[in-house]
Amino acid sequence: MTRLPLLLSLSPLALAFSNTSPLVAWSSHSSSVLDRLPSTVADKHHSLQLLETILLNEDVCEHEAIVLIGQPGLHASDLRNLPSNSHVARSLSSAPSSRQYAYVPLPLPVDASSISAVAEAVSEKCGSRLVNMMLGQEGVAFSKDEKTIIILGMPELELDGDRKGRVMEHDMVLSTTLSSLPFTSHLTIFTGSPASSSLSFSKRQEGSSLVLGSALTDPSVSAAKKGGILHNYQLLTPALITTLLVVLFILLPVMYFGISALASIQNPIRLEAAPKGYNAAERKNQ
Secondary structure, three states, X not given: OOOOHHHHHOOHHHHHOOOEEEEEEEEOXXXXXXXXXXXXXXXXXXXXXXXXXXXXXXXXXXXXXXXXXXXXXOOHHHHHOOOOOOHHHHHHHHOOEEEEEEEEEOOOOOOOOHHHHHHHHHHHHHOOEEEEEEOOOOOOOOOOOOOEXXXXXXXXXXXXXXXXXXXXXXXXXXXXXHHOOOOOOEEEEEEEEOOHHHHHHHHHHHXXXXXXXXXXXXXXXXXXXXXXXHHHOOOOOHHHHHHHXXXXXXXXXXXXXXXXXXXXXXXXXXXXXXXXXXXXXXXXHO
């Protein structure tokens, strides 16, 4: 296997999917929890729903340990570019039970605590110890006689720099961390989570929605809309009222009397008509 097989078989058009993350899972022993999962997931099922389907299954408590690995900013291409000798690739190819989903929609609104919430529910259900740790963290003691849920945090993958090199480095540290666990029967789930930029954008959108929602539901705003335009704006100011009074009671009467006076002026008296039979040309010749 030169690359993760299922990820390679997916259409390149899937690379255009935004707000998605890969989810891969494998177990050290045959797991009915993974075997019952479908080979593909519908677009309407986001990563949190898929996690709940796996972890809230009745048979999940059969595992001695469940390792939940979340890496902010993880893309399907990051796992696709892993070589065949990487820990994740080898674990998937050799595991008795495994599942690979390349483009699983992230939940909206995005919430970095989603994995923790599901893990707490599984811990209560199975009576397991819940441990939060970061990749490469030392000094955490485990007992093979105590069922454990491990939330393993990975460093965020940023877009700039040598991304492929960082993924390889994280894979090597992950191999060391998982190999040091004393459990013989374990289930490992590796998925991505929203990058910090996505979380910031989601919070800004949520804040804008809250501001807009409060403006729409504010009683004072509603009352202002119901009161009409005169309720919000003072159109009849004292200056405007004074101007109207001057126009109505001074200018209009003056214009009225002026027009009436001009109309009463008589036209000039016309010259009386010449007597009948009078000829101006003959009078001139005389």
